[in-house]
Amino acid sequence: MAYQSEIKETAMADFFPAVVKMKTDQWRLVQICAVSVEGGYEMSYSFCKDYEMVTLRLNVAEEEEIASITQIYPCAFLQENEAAQLFGVKIVNIRPDYRDRLYRIDETAPFKTKE
Known part of the structure; x- marks a missing residue:
């Protein structure tokens, strides 16, 4: 069987239901990637x-x-927690939430795009 990969652009309103469907269909979460882009972030799950x-x-x-x-x-x-601390992504209700204490770093959101 050949390996297949697909990227699905997802609207915020459709994101949570899509994640629930992935879990229901027994997909494993393998990575979350945050990238700073102009005006915000690109999150890839x-x-x-x-x-x-x-x-x-x-x-x-x-x-x-x-x-x-x-x-x-x-x-x-x-x-x-990593995306929130290193990039400044505003992720709410993380359990557990390390509140920017996952890493010992001196700079706030060091990977966030600087003005």
Whole structure:
């Protein structure tokens, strides 16, 4: 069987239901990637099942909040805390939330695009 990968651009309103569907369909969360882009962030949530990978890609405005997926995928807490601390992504209701104390760093959101 050949490996397949797909990136799905996802609107904020469709994001949480899409994550619930991935869990219901027994997809594993394999990574969350944050990237600073003009005006905010590009968040990529990658899921694998057998030889397939699906990435839900979400554009988040700089001041926009995004709901944590830790209620669905508890393992997301590390990567969500990392995106929040290093990039400044406003992820709400992370369980557990390290409140910018995951890493010992001197700079606030060091990977956030500087003006």
